[in-house]
Amino acid sequence: MSPYELFATITACLAVIVSLITWNGQRKLQREANDLQRATSKLAEKQLELLLKEERGKSIARxxxxxxxxxxxxxxxxxxxxxxxxxxxxxxxxxxxxxxxxxxxxxxxxxxxxxxxxxxxxxxxxxxxxxxxxxxxxxxxxxxxxxxxxxxxxxxxxx
The missing domain is CATH 2.60.40 (Immunoglobulin-like)
Structure with a gap:
């Protein structure tokens, strides 16, 4: 194997390693974004529930x-x-x-x-x-x- 082929193979391996590290980081970021989206969704559900409860409270005597x-x-x-x-x-x-x-x-x-x-x-x-x-x-x-x-x-x- 010539030195150029060896250099190209090492460069390709380094590129694969960098791609895997980047892909792993992106996966973590996507997981965090999904968790944040779930939390936002739960918050919206709670707000809707509170609004409905408040609306029902306006039509109820105590x-x-x-x-x-x-x-x-x-x-x-x-x-x-x-x-x-x-x-x-x-x-x-x-x-x-x-x-x-x-x-x-x-x-x-x-x-x-x-x-x-x-x-x-x-x-x-x-x-x-x-x-x-x-x-x-x-x-x-x-x-x-x-x-x-x-x-x-x-x-x-x-x-």
């Missing part, structure tokens, strides 16, 4: 029940903390004994079911609390959303 002091007396305050109106809202206290019921039935029948509670609005009921009354109540709040879905949620209120 009710909160509090027992607030009004001078010397107490009142149950049912408040719509959601972004949609609550329809046909009701309160049902879960009691150990019916004698512990602090809600005045005549007032309850006048106000409930509340036909429509707008966002940020409240409905109050006088709580006939006496010394023998429990200091906390479990309640079930139920209402309908504007889309027609019926929600029941448990609440816990304390003095």
């Amino acid at each position: 009710l909160s029940l509090n027992l607030v002091r009004d001078g010397k007396n107490y009142k149950f305050c049912l408040t719509n903390i959601g972004e949609a109106e609550a329809l046909n809202a009701e309160i049902r206290l879960i009691l150990q004994r019916q004698d512990d019921n602090p809600i005045i039935s005549s007032e309850y029948s006048e106000k409930f079911p509340a036909k429509k509670i707008m966002p940020g609005s409240s409905v109050t009921l006088i709580a006939a609390i006496h010394l023998g009354s429990p200091s906390a109540y479990n309640a079930v709040l139920s209402w309908s959303n504007p889309d027609g879905s019926r929600i029941e949620e448990e609440a816990y209120v304390t003095l």
